[in-house]
């Protein structure tokens with residue numbers, strides 16, 4: 001059976017503390033798989049617990065979000081990397097990792113986030129896992145994406161997804177030339193540029209996500225994984241294809257990138 005997938009959300013976040021199990025139960029009715037992303041060590045541990053409770057449905061990519069890099073010591077980061085290596089078989093990728101010029105603006109802090117970003121990229125190579133990239137901010141909002149693209153390609157990373165892609169279609173095309181994936185969120189319903197990306201890049205490199213609890217299609221309410229449905233609908237509309245075709249291809253993309261076989 002074909003189904004829809006959310007390749008990036010945060011089921012561990014406090015927004016779900018009251019009703020997390022219900023949210024996952026509801027997601028199971030509509031989705032085939034969900035990837036919950038760890039933003040730092042404690043969060044990643046929590047994510048692994050959820051994956052254990054919901055085997056073959058909740059998958060985990062532990063990462064270190066750039067806003068959480070600042071303030072962590074080398075030792076803390078080293079221990080976390082060790083934890084990730086030890087749990088290699090329980091995870092499907094590393095992320096989110098990357099650059100965030102919206103929140104991290106101090107040059108010294110930027111330097112530090114870049115160093116740690118590269119460290120995690122190297123870890124992903126060691127463990128032979130794909131990376132989920134968070135690249136946000138500055139110069140028309142795309143400087144981080146451009147720099148991130150250069151870093152991953154210089155580091156010779158072969159498997160990567162640019163999560164919640166907010167750049168221009170031309171930049172998306174450059175990313176796809178390197179055979180990296182692009183993931184579009186449910187906020188696509190409000191974004192002309194994301195719609196163009198959905199239309200222009202190869203379907204074989206497209207993925208779908210919510211970044212829930214953030215980026216809800218209706219802005220004010222809490223986002224949930226099943227809202228990923230609107231991304232599929234928009235992709236189908238933009239490409240003038242049947243939504244089933246989009247589902248089938250994106251499921252294949254997901255299985256190829258994360259080396260997961262869905263039920």
Ligand SMILES: [Zn+2]
Pocket residue numbers: 008009010037096211
């Ligand atoms: Zn995220």
